Amino acid sequence: MSQILVGHQEIFRQLWATHQADRLPSAYLFLGPKGLGKSTVTRVLAQRINCDLGQECGVCENCRLFASGSHPDFLVVGPTGKQIKIAQIQGLIGTLNLKPMYAKKRVVLVKEADKLGLEAANAFLKVLEEPPLDSLLVLTSEDEHGLLETLLSRCQKVSFGPLSRLELAQLLEARTQLEPEAMELVLAYSEGRLRKELIEKAPELLGLEGQVGQLLFRLDPAKLVDQMEWLESLIKQGLEGYFLEFLARWLRDLSFEFSGQSERVRRPAAVALARSQGFEPPVPVLLDAFTQVGETQGAIYAQAGKLLALEGLLLRLHHLLQGALVL
Numbered sequence: 001m002s003q004i005l006v007g008h009q010e011i012f013r014q015l016w017a018t019h020q021a022d023r024l025p026s027a028y029l030f031l032g033p034k035g036l037g038k039s040t041v042t043r044v045l046a047q048r049i050n051c052d053l054g055q056e057c058g059v060c061e062n063c064r065l066f067a068s069g070s071h072p073d074f075l076v077v078g079p080t081g082k083q084i085k086i087a088q089i090q091g092l093i094g095t096l097n098l099k100p101m102y103a104k105k106r107v108v109l110v111k112e113a114d115k116l117g118l119e120a121a122n123a124f125l126k127v128l129e130e131p132p133l134d135s136l137l138v139l140t141s142e143d144e145h146g147l148l149e150t151l152l153s154r155c156q157k158v159s160f161g162p163l164s165r166l167e168l169a170q171l172l173e174a175r176t177q178l179e180p181e182a183m184e185l186v187l188a189y190s191e192g193r194l195r196k197e198l199i200e201k202a203p204e205l206l207g208l209e210g211q212v213g214q215l216l217f218r219l220d221p222a223k224l225v226d227q228m229e230w231l232e233s234l235i236k237q238g239l240e241g242y243f244l245e246f247l248a249r250w251l252r253d254l255s256f257e258f259s260g261q262s263e264r265v266r267r268p269a270a271v272a273l274a275r276s277q278g279f280e281p282p283v284p285v286l287l288d289a290f291t292q293v294g295e296t297q298g299a300i301y302a303q304a305g306k307l308l309a310l311e312g313l314l315l316r317l318h319h320l321l322q323g324a325l326v327l
């Protein structure tokens with residue numbers, strides 16, 4: 001696993017300064033969406049704290065163990081299935097009772113700590129109440145509300161913000177082999193974090209994004225049946241979330257473009273394509289359609305019937321956009 005730390009320089013600088021002043025708390029809670037780099041910051045901090053030279057020298061025993069991904073004093077626990085199970089926490093407690101093998105300071109990373117089951121959370125609470133000497137505990141979570149108040153109160157919170165477009169591009173260059181077009185797609189839809197599935201599917205999703213545009217430009221009643229069948233096939237492939245995301249992006253970008261805010265457009269090539277096909281509905285209609293997409297995303301998220309929700313949306317788009325284009 002790459003040790004590269006991209007972004008979060010200020011957070012890292014403060015953590016390191018706190019360590020150097022010998023004032024690290026026994027536990028941190030790193031908050032922010034998945035894919036921002038919370039675990040990477042923890043790993044690089046653990047490496048630097050324990051490096052013989054106080055950096056990531058890459059040469060000392062400690063750094064070599066980190067590079068191999070098997071440092072016995074950097075302990076990582078995360079959900080197996082839907083939860084972090086009590087047995088995992090019991091195993092962790094067993095290890096913490098022993099002295100560290102190499103480290104000056106052992107670091108424990110509990111990923112997605114909101115997924116601690118109740119029993120596991122209570123067992124982990126005991127660790128937080130009497131933290132082992134020379135150990136740093138780091139919990140990560142997308143949402144602090146999923147954690148027990150008793151756990152929260154014993155952790156110092158650090159909030160992680162999104163990565164800039166430039167930082168994200170650096171990270172993608174270092175970790176992936178995306179072609180330029182796929183890279184542009186990932187950057188446009190990432191919202192400042194690494195989205196693993198989006199990255200894996202990017203080449204295939206490029207095609208889908210174009211197809212979504214074509215659907216929007218050709219809301220011809222004669223094509224309705226074919227379009228509904230296509231939606232059904234998307235659901236079978238588990239792509240309905242991307243369908244809605246792309247649709248929302250098309251409508252949002254076109255609304256910006258046609259209301260004179262082209263600097264806010266994320267996919268300029270897509271807008272150019274829409275213009276070349278003479279697709280220029282009035283902005284209020286685009287915004288109305290955008291709202292409909294958002295409501296459908298909400299309905300699907302709330303586990304409503306996917307096909308019914310998507311078909312309903314398609315009918316409303318036909319109604320909205322055809323009327324607009326005839327006028």
Ligand SMILES: [Zn+2]
Pocket residue numbers: 050051052053054055056057058059060061062063
């Ligand atoms: Zn080192």
